[in-house]
Amino acid sequence: MxxxxxxxxxxxxxxxxxxxxxxxxxxxxxxxxxxxxxxxxxxxxxxxxxxxxxxxxxxxxxxSPDNYYVDVHRVAALVPAADAAWAVARSEDHAARRGGWLTDRHANYPTTDIAVSSMDNATRRALEAVAAGALPYLRDFYLGGDGGATLELRDLFVVKYDGDAQRRLRRHRDGCELSFGVALASSEAKPLLSRPFSTRFG
Incomplete structure (x- = not known):
């Protein structure tokens, strides 16, 4: 209606x-x-x-208040389910040793997360490699596949959402021009590439 x-x-x-x-x-x-x-x-x-x-x-x-029709790109599985489960387990272990997940990263749009930079070297390198696997897709979608274009990870963190309490964020603009997420909790971890506000719906 x-x-x-x-x-x-x-x-x-x-x-x-x-x-x-x-x-x-x-x-x-x-x-x-x-x-x-x-x-x-x-x-x-x-x-x-x-x-x-x-x-x-x-x-x-x-x-669609939950943004089912938001302008995003979904691509094929990037991370095997076993690797995604490993990343979740390592994040939970890190949070338990550090006193819990952080909730004050962004004052206006708080998320429950852990900065990858704060993790041990092995976990950090593994998660950075996972995230870096999405960069070619970003280059293809937004830079026309320009092989000479340089993209780098600027703000990388693992986010934990509550399906009931954290279903959505108000519309806002990220600090980076391009952003993406890799769903680690699903059976197939797929990167979700958000449309950049500079050319743009998130």
Whole structure:
């Protein structure tokens, strides 16, 4: 039902300037005033285009608060299930030895996580290798496969989500132009490449 209401609102918002300008044009003709059809048509197209561009995401935002239709790229399995389970176990072990998972990394959008840089060398190198495996996909999707382009990992951490309490974050802009996630909890660990805000929906 939310989707239908959103579509109705979008159509109404686009139709309003058209109907309004048609009424203005008819009223001017009744008054006998000169009517510049070209000017009114230009105004009509401009206002309609602006409203359409501004409101077009509304149906998707209303119909999918959990971002099922967010503009992302999903690629084939990157990490074998056994390796993903190992990464989760090592992260849990690290958190237990360090007094628990951190919850204050980002003040405005807090997550339960561990910085990979804080882990022991072997685990850190292994997780960095896993993350680096996604870089060729980022290069293909966003840099046209430019082999000369250099991408590097800037902010790498393991995140632990509560399915009930942490289902979503408010829309925000990350500090890096490109971001991605590797789902370690699923049977097939697949990188989820988010669309960059600089060219862009997260």
């Amino acid at each position: 939310r989707f239908e209401w959103a579509c109705t609102a979008l159509v109404a918002a686009v139709a309003w300037p058209y109907g309004g300008l048609r009424v203005v044009r008819a009223w001017r003709r009744v008054k006998g005033w000169d009517d510049d059809d070209a000017l009114l048509d230009a105004a009509l197209l401009t206002v309609t285009a602006c409203l359409l561009a501004f409101l077009s995401p509304l149906p998707i935002m209303v119909a």
